Amino acid sequence: xxxxxxxxxxxxxxxxxxxxxxxxxxxxxxxxxxxxxxxxxxxxxxxxxxxxxxxxxxxxxxxxxxxxxxxxxxxxxxxxxxxxxxxxxxxxxxxxxxxxxxxxxxxxxxxxxxxxxxxxxxxxxxxxxxxxxxxxxxxxxxxxxxxxxxxxxxxxxxxxxxxxxxxxxxxxxxxxxxxxxxxxxxxxxxxxxxxxxxxxxxxxxxxxxxxxxxxxxxxxxxxxxxxxxx
Amino acid sequence: xxxxxxxxxxxxxxxxxxxxxxxxxxxxxxxxxxxxxxxxxxxxxxxxxxxxxxxxxxxxxxxxxxxxxxxxxxxxxxxxxxxxxxxxxxxxxxxxxxxxxxxxxxxxxxxxxxxxxxxxxxxxxxxxxxxxxxxxxxxxxxxxxxxxxxxxxxxxxxxxxxxxxxxxxxxxxxxxxxxxxxxxxxxxxxxxxxxxxxxxxxxxxxxxxxxxxxxxxxxxxxxxxxxxxxxxxxxxxxxx
Numbered sequence: 001x002x003x004x005x006x007x008x009x010x011x012x013x014x015x016x017x018x019x020x021x022x023x024x025x026x027x028x029x030x031x032x033x034x035x036x037x038x039x040x041x042x043x044x045x046x047x048x049x050x051x052x053x054x055x056x057x058x059x060x061x062x063x064x065x066x067x068x069x070x071x072x073x074x075x076x077x078x079x080x081x082x083x084x085x086x087x088x089x090x091x092x093x094x095x096x097x098x099x100x101x102x103x104x105x106x107x108x109x110x111x112x113x114x115x116x117x118x119x120x121x122x123x124x125x126x127x128x129x130x131x132x133x134x135x136x137x138x139x140x141x142x143x144x145x146x147x148x149x150x151x152x153x154x155x156x157x158x159x160x161x162x163x164x165x166x167x168x169x170x171x172x173x174x175x176x177x178x179x180x181x182x183x184x185x186x187x188x189x190x191x192x193x194x195x196x197x198x199x200x201x202x203x204x205x206x207x208x209x210x211x212x213x214x215x216x217x218x219x220x221x222x223x224x225x226x227x228x229x230x
Numbered sequence: 231x232x233x234x235x236x237x238x239x240x241x242x243x244x245x246x247x248x249x250x251x252x253x254x255x256x257x258x259x260x261x262x263x264x265x266x267x268x269x270x271x272x273x274x275x276x277x278x279x280x281x282x283x284x285x286x287x288x289x290x291x292x293x294x295x296x297x298x299x300x301x302x303x304x305x306x307x308x309x310x311x312x313x314x315x316x317x318x319x320x321x322x323x324x325x326x327x328x329x330x331x332x333x334x335x336x337x338x339x340x341x342x343x344x345x346x347x348x349x350x351x352x353x354x355x356x357x358x359x360x361x362x363x364x365x366x367x368x369x370x371x372x373x374x375x376x377x378x379x380x381x382x383x384x385x386x387x388x389x390x391x392x393x394x395x396x397x398x399x400x401x402x403x404x405x406x407x408x409x410x411x412x413x414x415x416x417x418x419x420x421x422x423x424x425x426x427x428x429x430x431x432x433x434x435x436x437x438x439x440x441x442x443x444x445x446x447x448x449x450x451x452x453x454x455x456x457x458x459x460x461x462x463x464x465x466x467x468x469x470x
Binding site: 125147 | 310
């Protein structure tokens with residue numbers, strides 16, 4: 001990435017280094033959202049439907065975990081994946097996979113907690129009908145996740161927003177290695193510390209644009225789906 | 231060929247339902263047997279909906295016992311209910327029925343044909359692809375009826391099926407109920423609409439303050455009511 005180029009020129013010329021950073025950022029954040037959705041949505045649905053001792057405490061903990069500090073998550077994952085850590089033999093530290101793991105831990109509780117609330121609200125509406133149809137627990141979870149899909153898009157967007165904006169965890173477990181684990185947020189932090197504010201600002205604009213585009217696409221999908229499914 | 235009846239008769243023996251120290255039903259003893267529709271009438275709060283849920287197996291009795299086809303050890307399965315405000319799943323009308331067919335254990339291969347048959351039965355053949363929540367109130371009631379019929383119930387409970395509907399929509403729903411009853415399905419319906427009760431009932435159960443005030447054939451109930459409550463209810467007086 002040429003240091004003397006203006007942010008606009010970098011963007012307009014589709015600078016390969018910039019493209020690589022944007023690409024990695026999207027891969028890490030979207031992978032983390034996908035993994036978090038796979039884990040967090042069923043957890044949210046189960047907590048919404050099931051009645052078990054300690055449920056209230058589980059909800060409080062789940063909600064509290066939405067505020068997990070990224071640097072603490074980064075540190076915990078670092079300790080797990082470092083050579084002397086319990087998962088050190090996996091050799092994942094300072095790789096994109098480590099960044100995905102850290103971001104998954106960070107945003108899974110957000111998706112689970114928001115999904116729990118959404119599904120619990122829908123469950124109040126559906127409870128009698130599904131009970132009358134003798135639908136079992138697994139069927140109820142699947143039905144509520146499907147029928148709440150348009151509302152859950154917003155939940156996933158909240159997770160994506162957190163992942164895309166996050167810097168503390170990925171810089172610790174990714175190491176901000178040029179061409180390998182450098183994302184937009186870590187690059188912005190680095191360029192700012194080097195005093196290259198125009199480049200940092202340019203990357204910031206790209207990041208904001210991506211977040212806006214992803215949100216707009218998700219909104220469009222939601223509207224189209226609602227029109228079709230009611 | 232229809233399987234032998236196993237859910238009927240439904241017998242309630244000195245049943246009470248108490249929720250949060252409030253007696254909703256008390257001392258209810260009645261038998262719901264195969265045959266013409268049984269219509270539960272009575273003012274709001276008389277216990278009609280709770281009685282339907284009790285007979286459906288959705289609410290346990292606080293006292294007494296309920297038996298289905300003589301069984302007490304297992305809940306009924308071949309029964310269905312349409313609630314006063316049926317909730318449409320967020321999908322098309324056809325998908326709502328497909329969902330109910332799957333829940334009823336109908337094999338995938340047979341679902342499409344059965345779905346078309348049920349849509350036709352309730353007069354919604356042209357609206358299968360429309361989102362269920364965009365249907366009118368009357369259409370949603372008929373779709374809920376089709377969904378309830380997916381499991382081929384032996385007994386169908388209906389809670390105020392024509393409430394809030396205009397005369398045309400009410401007639402369409404009543405036509406479906408008649409068609410259902412003509413198929414040999416026992417219909418147990420709650421309503422406070424005396425006109426609807428006159429048109430559909432073979433047997434009337436008048437509930438008042440959680441108790442059976444009078445139970446008779448529809449002809450006897452309307453021509454020769456016995457109790458003060460029945461007289462007052464038929465005369466349109468306020469029964470409180």
